[in-house]
Amino acid sequence: MKLIKSFAYAWAGIRSCFQSEPNFRIHSVLGIVVLVFSMVFNISTIEWMAVCFCIAFVITMEMLNTALEKLCDVIHKEVHPGIKNVKDMAAGAVLVAALFSLITGAIIFIPKIISFIQSI
Numbered sequence: 001m002k003l004i005k006s007f008a009y010a011w012a013g014i015r016s017c018f019q020s021e022p023n024f025r026i027h028s029v030l031g032i033v034v035l036v037f038s039m040v041f042n043i044s045t046i047e048w049m050a051v052c053f054c055i056a057f058v059i060t061m062e063m064l065n066t067a068l069e070k071l072c073d074v075i076h077k078e079v080h081p082g083i084k085n086v087k088d089m090a091a092g093a094v095l096v097a098a099l100f101s102l103i104t105g106a107i108i109f110i111p112k113i114i115s116f117i118q119s120i
Helices: 002-020 022-040 045-075 081-119
Strands: none
Touching: 002 022, 002 045, 022 045, 022 081, 045 081
16 A cells, blocks of 8 residues: 555656646657657667656656755745755756757767658
């Protein structure tokens, strides 16, 4: 029963993030677009692993960023330089994950897109 409750709490957190956070929705939609591109371009197993890892990494970082921001807001409601620094670092972590994923996607998809264009 504890395990089922744990999954229910986790799904509630994902649902809450999706409903309340525009950036989470953007990352989720982009992840779906990348999955569609992956199917269209018939990427290799290793490329699938990289794509899935990147999508999960960015979404996970976005959720951790959101959780940390909400916790900071509960701890200190007013603007505070230390809290701002913590929030900025968490946002920076999401940016690093997103940039790494963008580079990974470019490495995987640019040659396939070029090849497709040349075949037309």
